[in-house]
Amino acid sequence: MSWRAIPLPRWSSRAVAAEASPHYSYPPRLVLSIATCVLLGKKRSFRADAQQLIAGIQPAPCVENAHLIPPQDAFIVVTNHYCKPGYGVWWGIALITAVIAQARCSSEEIVWLMTNRWTYPDALRHHLVTPTTHLFFTRLARTYGFIPMPPMPPHPEYAQEGVCAVRQVLSLLSNATGERKPLIGLAPEGRDSPDGSLIEPPPGNGRFLLRMAGYGWQILPVGVAEVDGVLTARFGPPFVLGSWPELGKEEQDHQASTQVMVAIGAQLPPALWGVYRAQIEALSATHELNSA
Secondary structure, three states: OOOEEOOOOOHHHOOEOOOOOOEEOOOHHHHHHHHHHHHHOOOOOHHHHHHHHHOOEEOOOEEEOHHHOOOOOOEEEEEOOOOEOOEOHHHHHHHHHHHHHHHHOOOOOEEEEEEOOOOOOOHHHHHHHHHHHHHHHHHHHHHHOOEEEOOOOOOHHHHHHHHHHHHHHHHHHHOOEOOEOOEEEEOOOOOOOOOOOOOOOOOOHHHHHHHHHOOOOEEEEEEEEEEOOEEEEEEOOOEOOOOOOOOOHHHHHHHHHHHHHHHHHOOOOHHHOHHHHHHHHHHHHHHHHHHO
16 A cells, blocks of 8 residues: 555644645546546446555655544544645545555445535636536546535535435435444535635534434544645544534534534644634643643
8 A cells, every 4th residue: 555654743843735745646547447437327446446546646645543443333534625736635535545445454435425516606617617517526426426415605506405415425324234334424614725724614514413423423533734745644533423402503513513623623733723723722732731
């Protein structure tokens, strides 16, 4: 497997998005094979393709705390929607998928929630690019068994698509039996931030996470970023999402989103903590106090 599982020093001593960024290349044969399957509507294993994609990253990515991945129990893997020029969020998704596949030594696939179109404010791209990406992303999701959702924050025009996607996810979880419990993956923010740092997920995301976790799935947080010129994925300890029945729906939504995003942010360098800086600093201080 083409990544380095190495112990990393404290984030504060490492530079985010160094000048020497990793080189990302797509294996031509893999791209052609994927395009053919998407065009013909054939199924593929993202688990297998992810491992080939990762081989195209130089230098090889770094991974920390892969031992925290539950070896058998089902979970919901959550990660940041990291973005920067020259980097696509799918590289982090591929890295996470490949690492989990190796750690669990199984053929199971992660059901990732992905956008079903790119949207734009101008009329030209809205009428030309958006329908094209919708067609391609929908077919791509079908090829890999992903669940496509409208982009965030949801536009009223696509609201029903979002409802159908949520129902599909919850149905998948409620119908899971025995050892055939699916792994779910998503980036709660659902969109890029201006500088790649953490932003708040759209309203309703926290309640959606609560609904999913209510079926007994743990949350596995992962932070992804380019650090010192190396694509790095750091896994955090899995946890059970909190419950706040005494609160109203909006506050429950906020509490769940915050708990998940802080858990993700704790696996990221401080420069990427974004709107959750105060909460992550408080969490870090608590951990240091307890370990003293």
